Amino acid sequence: MNKNLLAVNTIGDTDNDENRIYYENSPDYLKVSLAAAMTLGFVPGMFYRNACLHCVNVLLTYDDGCRANCAYCGLQKSREGAYNEKSFIRVEWPVFKTDDIIDLTLKKKEIIHRICISMITHERAKEDTFNILTRFSSELHCPVSILMTPTILKHEDIDKFKEYGANMVTVALDAATPELFDEFRGRGVNGPHRWEKYNDILNYSVSVLGKNRVGCHLVVGLGETEKEMIYRIQAVRDKGARSHLFSFYQEKGSKLENHPQCPAGQFRRVQVARHIIDYDMGRAEDFVFGEGGKVVDFGIPFKNVAEIIERGTAFQTTGCPGKTEVSACNRPFGDSSPRNIRSFPFELNAADIARVRRELLEYE
Ligand code: SF4
Structure with missing residues (x-):
């Protein structure tokens, strides 16, 4: 038994019976990212360079896990091991009581500027998301995001997300092209997800939530060219949404671990x-x-590109905003090791700027 999980499940409980059931299901229980668990004080730990988390990321949890099979995901159905012991984005997501998550989030009002409910592909996920969203919206101080699973959603469900208080909704398209999507999330892995369905829910969400209130997760490095990814980002923007970038980072035990x-x-x-x-x-x-679709000119005056680089925010984690346009959801070291940061979870210092400037000019 993993020690963190053991500790997690004793929080708020007086019952330390060795034979008790350790894992419980949503909506009464939720998985919490390790970073959020540390920020809320559920588990001890410190962040490299004091990266401070401003968004609590929670994930629905069921004993029988996620029905999908995305090739790069730690939760994929075909990955060996019990669902509740599978890592996700390379870290543990320990399970806590929803009541305790609400209590501790309220105690961190000053630093928590958003909370996000990640759905999974499960027949109970929709109703449980409505339930948890309603509680978060009415009991918490901060806006709520939903990282949706389009495969199990209809248009009317997006209407309900808005009605029940979602401030932003996001579709994790992840792949830049329909071919890569199908290969890694759809038919190529016997998975249930379809490109058309994801784009339909993305389009409809913008019509309901409005411009800049819908996000789209995109993973850089699944096999697309820079040009393909940049045209996808433009297509997402033309719908009225914004893209949240991730650098692909192998999950051990997933189909794409190599x-x-x-x-x-x-x-x-x-x-x-x-x-x-x-x-x-x-x-x-x-x-x-x-050559190979690599960017050689950003199509705007050089001095504007130089200013973007100097400011550094373009290299910080992108996601749903908090009190400013900078993403509250900074996912510390979610797409790289701290020694080789891809998405910076904090403001860049002069050395960081020098590094990204150098990397921008690397053409392998
Ligand atoms: S970017 Fe938004 S939707 Fe995506 S995980 Fe962060 S808060 Fe959730």
């Missing part, structure tokens, strides 16, 4: 491109792409 992370130069150029497109400073059609 797939390499993309070169730093590729991720940095896509980060700058996303910043330009999502803040309407330029468009993908104006970019110049060289």
Whole structure:
């Protein structure tokens, strides 16, 4: 038995019976990212360079797990092991009582600016998300995001998310092209997800929640070119949504555990491109792409690109905003090791800026 989980499940309980059931299901229980568990004080720990978390990320939990089979995901159905012992984004997601999560989040009002409910592909996930969303919206001080599973949703469910208090909703398209989506999330892995369904829910969500209130997760490095990813970011922006970037980072035990992370130069150029497109400073059609679809010109004056680099926010984690436009959801070291940061969970210092400037010019 994992010690963290053992500790987790004794919080708030006086019953330390060795034979008790350790894992419980949503909506009464939720998985919490390790970073959020540390921030809320459920488990001890410190963040490298004092990266401070501003968003509590929770994930629905069921003994029989997620029905999907995405090739890069730690929760994939075909990965060996019990669902509650599977890592997700390479870290544990210990299970806590929903009541305790609400209590502790309220005690951290000053630093927690958002909470996010991640659905999984499970027949109970929709109703449980409504239930938890309603509680969070009425009992917490901060806005609520839903990281949706389009496969199990209808249009009317998006209406309900809004009605029950969701401030933002997000679709994890993850792949830049329909072919990669199908290969890694759909038919290629006997998975239930379909590109058309994800895009339909993305479109409908913008019509309900409004411009800039819908996000789209995209993972850089699944096999797409820079050009393909940048055109996808533009397509998402043209729908009225914004993209939240992740650098692909192998999950041990997943089907893609041996797939390499993309070169730093590729991720940095896509980060700058996303910043330009999502803040309407330029468009993908104006970019110049060289060999292999790599960006050689961002299509805006050089001095503007230099300012973006100098400011550094383009290289910070992208996601649902908190009190400012900077993402409250900073997912510390979720897509890289602290020694080789891809998405910076804090403001960049001068050394960080020098590093990203150097990496931007790396063309492998
Ligand atoms: S960016 Fe963060 S808060 Fe927003 S939906 Fe994604 S995981 Fe949730």
